[in-house]
Amino acid sequence: xxxxxxxxxxxxxxxxxxxxxxxxxxxxxxxxxxxxxxxxxxxxxxxxxxxxxxxxxxxxxxxxxxxxxxxxxxxxxxxxxxxxxxxxxxxxxxxxxxxxxxxxxxxxxxxxxxxxxxxxxxxxxxxxxxxxxxxxxxxxxxxxxxxxxxxxxxxxxxxxxxxxxxxxxxxxxxxxxxxxxxxxxxxxxxxxxxxxxxxxxxxxxxxxxxxxxxxxxxxxxxxxxxxxxxxxxxxxxxxxxxxxxxxxxxxxxxxxxxxxxxxxxxxxxxxxxxxxxxxxxxxxxxxxxxxxxxxxxxxxxxxxx
Numbered sequence: 001x002x003x004x005x006x007x008x009x010x011x012x013x014x015x016x017x018x019x020x021x022x023x024x025x026x027x028x029x030x031x032x033x034x035x036x037x038x039x040x041x042x043x044x045x046x047x048x049x050x051x052x053x054x055x056x057x058x059x060x061x062x063x064x065x066x067x068x069x070x071x072x073x074x075x076x077x078x079x080x081x082x083x084x085x086x087x088x089x090x091x092x093x094x095x096x097x098x099x100x101x102x103x104x105x106x107x108x109x110x111x112x113x114x115x116x117x118x119x120x121x122x123x124x125x126x127x128x129x130x131x132x133x134x135x136x137x138x139x140x141x142x143x144x145x146x147x148x149x150x151x152x153x154x155x156x157x158x159x160x161x162x163x164x165x166x167x168x169x170x171x172x173x174x175x176x177x178x179x180x181x182x183x184x185x186x187x188x189x190x191x192x193x194x195x196x197x198x199x200x201x202x203x204x205x206x207x208x209x210x211x212x213x214x215x216x217x218x219x220x221x222x223x224x225x226x227x228x229x230x231x232x233x234x235x236x237x238x239x240x241x242x243x244x245x246x247x248x249x250x251x252x253x254x255x256x257x258x259x260x261x262x263x264x265x266x267x268x269x270x271x272x273x274x275x276x277x278x279x280x281x282x283x284x285x286x287x288x289x290x291x292x293x294x295x296x297x298x299x300x301x302x303x304x305x
Contacts, residue, residue: 004030006116011108014270015263020200024260034120035107039252041122042103042129046096051247053089055240058222060085094144096251098137098169102129104258105173128173136169139179143168163198164190169258170265189268197264204260208253215249218242 005011005027015023028035106128110120143165151158164187171182171189190197219242222235269275 003116006111006114008112011112011263011266012270012275013266015267017196017200020260020263020267021203023263024204024256027259027263028256031107031111031120035104035255038103038107038120038122038125039100039255042125043096043099043251044248046092046099047248047251048244050089050092050096050251051244052240053085053092054247055243056236057085057089058219058243059236059239093247094137094140095133096247097254098133098140099129100251100254101136101140101169101258102132102173104255105170105262106132108262109173132173135179136172139168139172139182142179160194163194163201166197166201167261167265170262174265189265189272193268193271197261200260200264201257204257208256212246212250212253215246215253219246 005023103125106125107120109128110124114120114124143161146165147158147161149158150161165183166186167189168179168182168186171177171185172179175182175185177185221242222239224230
């Protein structure tokens, strides 16, 4: 069976709404084994760390809810400790998603340059992750600040910016642009296609959220245990374990949204600039020339079938 999405022309195509969603699932279905190895190698450690910090924050929150500390000083101490773990968890979250984007898009960059029969390995993707992850973390933080300010000023600017800057990581990876140029490029590409990008992001985000509910179940057990007075549910290790499952699962599922936004990026670039079509035309005639066999056939020789 021939593997799908092995050439640059397989990615740089114009696609309608349904085709972009189908291509996202087809890409993950075709490449999930080598891509999963890369994700486990580069992303999973940071996702586990995020889960630990979030679990510790959740543990302190449950203690606060149960009224284990009633004095003002103790309450303040719990609040400060919860805030520290929460901030550490958010930092680990930013690093996790930056590593995820650098890994997924680095994988695609490597895949487009390799022969179709050669498999992508973590060693080949590692260089892309090392180059892209730090600047993706910085640009991700800047985008979050912009979106937050947009929602503070008025909801509409925040919603607009969340879509207008949604492909900045893809641009940074595939076009090797800095943060400022990537922001301008993203806004330029999205012009006239904001609603289609919004619809694609919304549908895929809903799918990711529905799938992610499975990973959220272990995290809800301690809260249910508090309501039902389950003694065994009052365990810090249980809280941390549930948070690790939820965090790691949520980060990995976000791959689907990154892939969908990648196909939207390639779609918009192709519609506006036709890079894929020009690449395909330039490649015509560059294949191996047919080999002529200079055999001397007799009149009654039928040759080879």
